[in-house]
Amino acid sequence: MAIPLTYNVRNVLQRPVSTLTTAIGIGLTVAILIGALALAAGFRASLVSTGSPNNAMVLRKGADSEISSGISRAAAEILRSHPSVALGADGRPLASAEVVLVANKPRLGQTGSSNLTVRGVDPTAIPVRGKVSIIEGAMFTPGTDEVIVGRRVAARFANCAIGDRIRLQQRDFKVVGHFASGGSAFESEIWGDAAVLGPALDREGFQTVVYRMKDPSRFEAIKRELEADPRLQVQVQREQAFYAEQSRAFTGLITGIGAFITGIMAVGAVFGAMNTMFATVGTRRREIATLLVLGYSPWSIMTSFVIESVFLAMIGGAIGCLLALPINGITTSTTNFQSFSEMAFAFSVTPAVLLAGFLFSVVLGLVGGFLPALRAARQPISASLRAA
Amino acid sequence: MVMVDVRNVRKVYRRDTQEVPVLDGLSIAIDEGDFVGLMGPSGSGKTTLLNLIGGIDRPTSGELTVAGQALGPLGGRALAKWRSRTIGYIFQLYNLIPVLTAEQNVELPLMLVRMSGKERRDRARHALGIVGLADRVKHFPRQLSGGQEQRVAIARAIVSDPRVLLADEPTGDLDRKSGDEILELLARLNREHQKTIVMVTHDSHAAERAHRVVHLDKGVLSA
Ligand SMILES: Nc1ncnc2c1ncn2[C@@H]1O[C@H](COP(=O)(O)OP(=O)(O)OP(=O)(O)O)[C@@H](O)[C@H]1O
Ligand SMILES: [Mg+2]
Numbered sequence: 001m002a003i004p005l006t007y008n009v010r011n012v013l014q015r016p017v018s019t020l021t022t023a024i025g026i027g028l029t030v031a032i033l034i035g036a037l038a039l040a041a042g043f044r045a046s047l048v049s050t051g052s053p054n055n056a057m058v059l060r061k062g063a064d065s066e067i068s069s070g071i072s073r074a075a076a077e078i079l080r081s082h083p084s085v086a087l088g089a090d091g092r093p094l095a096s097a098e099v100v101l102v103a104n105k106p107r108l109g110q111t112g113s114s115n116l117t118v119r120g121v122d123p124t125a126i127p128v129r130g131k132v133s134i135i136e137g138a139m140f141t142p143g144t145d146e147v148i149v150g151r152r153v154a155a156r157f158a159n160c161a162i163g164d165r166i167r168l169q170q171r172d173f174k175v176v177g178h179f180a181s182g183g184s185a186f187e188s189e190i191w192g193d194a195a196v197l198g199p200a201l202d203r204e205g206f207q208t209v210v211y212r213m214k215d216p217s218r219f220e221a222i223k224r225e226l227e228a229d230p231r232l233q234v235q236v237q238r239e240q241a242f243y244a245e246q247s248r249a250f251t252g253l254i255t256g257i258g259a260f261i262t263g264i265m266a267v268g269a270v271f272g273a274m275n276t277m278f279a280t281v282g283t284r285r286r287e288i289a290t291l292l293v294l295g296y297s298p299w300s301i302m303t304s305f306v307i308e309s310v311f312l313a314m315i316g317g318a319i320g321c322l323l324a325l326p327i328n329g330i331t332t333s334t335t336n337f338q339s340f341s342e343m344a345f346a347f348s349v350t351p352a353v354l355l356a357g358f359l360f361s362v363v364l365g366l367v368g369g370f371l372p373a374l375r376a377a378r379q380p381i382s383a384s385l386r387a388a
Numbered sequence: 389m390v391m392v393d394v395r396n397v398r399k400v401y402r403r404d405t406q407e408v409p410v411l412d413g414l415s416i417a418i419d420e421g422d423f424v425g426l427m428g429p430s431g432s433g434k435t436t437l438l439n440l441i442g443g444i445d446r447p448t449s450g451e452l453t454v455a456g457q458a459l460g461p462l463g464g465r466a467l468a469k470w471r472s473r474t475i476g477y478i479f480q481l482y483n484l485i486p487v488l489t490a491e492q493n494v495e496l497p498l499m500l501v502r503m504s505g506k507e508r509r510d511r512a513r514h515a516l517g518i519v520g521l522a523d524r525v526k527h528f529p530r531q532l533s534g535g536q537e538q539r540v541a542i543a544r545a546i547v548s549d550p551r552v553l554l555a556d557e558p559t560g561d562l563d564r565k566s567g568d569e570i571l572e573l574l575a576r577l578n579r580e581h582q583k584t585i586v587m588v589t590h591d592s593h594a595a596e597r598a599h600r601v602v603h604l605d606k607g608v609l610s611a
Contacts, residue, residue, distance in 0.1 A: 002499070004492070006488070006492070007485065007488060011487050014486075014487055286481075286483060287486075292468070293477050294496055294500070295469060295472025295500050296468070296500065297468055298464075381439075381444050381445070382439045382445045386435075
């Protein structure tokens with residue numbers, strides 16, 4: 001049987017100052033970890049929600065991003081009339097041949113500029129994407145120099161209010177609407193009519209064709225057929241897979257940097273916990289010896305002190321979660337390496353992220369408590385009974 | 389019946405390269421139900437002898453048989469288990485766990501055996517009743533007087549009904565009145581509950597409560 005838990009809980013609460021300092025050290029470490037994970041989770045969620053699993057995304061064979069892709073007008077026509085393309089209510093194919101380019105634009109309310117993605121789309125792009133909706137103003141009129149601006153671009157770039165004129169290459173375009181798409185990467189883009197934007201921006205063909213599949217479950221067959229067509233020279237992915245893949249490099253980087261910083265802080269936190277536990281084992285020598293005299297095994301002493309350390313660390317874990325919670329939903333932005341343009345997204349402190357942070361505190365407690373617990377368990381009884 | 393049989397025990401502490409002999413071929417037999425006072429100058433090895441009888445320490449040579457059990461062959465784990473059932477230990481400084489209540493302190497030895505929480509509580513309260521602290525079960529050690537703390541410690545020592553009580557200067561830190569109460573309690577445990585008691589003391593007044601007194605000096609005993 002084990003030493004009762006109240007013994008450890010009360011001992012930890014008995015020394016509030018040392019408990020709090022140690023716990024805060026652990027809490028800061030946990031908060032940093034949660035921050036990094038929330039950043040990665042937010043970025044991934046934003047990109048994954050950008051693509052739909054029901055859409056096929058067609059790029060030039062070998063292209064790893066939209067920017068480096070190219071689809072000729074002829075190939076786009078073949079794709080648009082392909083039998084796997086779903087039709088809209090008006091009988092027209094739900095396919096959008098798109099021009100994608102990067103423009104450098106001044107930031108709103110601060111000096112400096114940033115890249116953003118400009119996308120020339122087919123007027124069917126909104127029904128193809130499904131999740132895109134106009135939240136202010138109106139959809140652009142096809143054939144005109146009107147553009148609509150993603151919610152997050154509107155908030156971060158100059159000249160993007162409705163009625164403003166924004167210059168792309170040598171031409172002015174008129175902002176007529178703002179759109180949202182559930183926090184996805186599209187909200188960091190400007191959309192206009194591909195038929196106008198393409199020639200205006202000196203584009204011959206398109207970068208991508210995205211279309212709604214009539215039967216998404218046939219994707220593998222469609223992919224094989226289109227990729228085998230010698231006239232097309234394309235590669236086909238589900239749109240969602242394309243964006244999920246795009247998130248990989250950045251989430252990898254963020255997780256890596258996060259792990260590095262967390263690792264350094266964790267070393268400090270572990271030593272803090274170890275120090276506190278060594279100190280308490282030192283002052284409780286006689287008490288520990290008494291438990292051994294009563295018949296408790298060294299193993300149960302060991303377990304008890306590891307539990308005490310873990311409990312201490314869990315207080316730190318809870319502090320870390322509380323510290324990190326307010327960052328949830330805060331919008332930040334980064335350059336998406338695949339599109340070379342800025343993408344805004346929100347920190348996402350999900351339950352899984354919190355759990356990971358909390359479990360990390362448990363690990364810190366286990367590691368920090370091990371050696372002090374070992375010392376507690378291995379002290380010779382008769383010598384310790386003489387301790388003050 | 390002989391409850392404690394110490395035969396030709398030597399205990400040598402090694403300090404660096406120097407050997408410090410503390411007990412030098414010491415023998416003593418203590419009958420069941422006896423109450424022995426152990427006296428001797430400071431550093432003469434009284435605590436050492438008590439620790440050997442209680443299975444807390446091992447002799448350099450010689451044999452100990454306590455409550456019919458030869459201690460030599462027992463491994464660490466078996467010795468701890470034997471001790472928890474056979475020996476009740478009482479310390480000069482009480483050695484209560486400060487963060488636990490009187491009742492929880494007394495329950496500690498019972499956590500080592502399979503027992504329902506209710507039975508554990510009942511037994512702890514019964515032991516606290518024997519030492520006259522039925523009304524202090526929820527008190528923490530710092531809320532008790534020294535004499536009361538020692539009585540809680542005695543309740544903890546008797547709660548698993550051991551046959552031998554080993555007390556190392558149990559009144560050494562108490563005033564005369566509280567000390568007398570503790571001695572009276574030990575005498576009653578010896579008389580009414582048939583506990584065999586070995587009590588180390590510096591105080592000849594305390595030693596008077598014992599049935600017999602032995603003196604330890606220069607590693608050996610004299611009556
Ligand atoms: N673990 C140890 N290592 C080395 N020497 C020890 C150890 N324990 C005790 N001693 C020595 O053994 C001798 C006897 O100590 P012990 O505590 O048994 O004496 P005591 O009679 O109980 O003394 P006191 O009346 O002061 O409590 C002392 O000289 C002490 O320094
Ligand atoms: Mg002593």
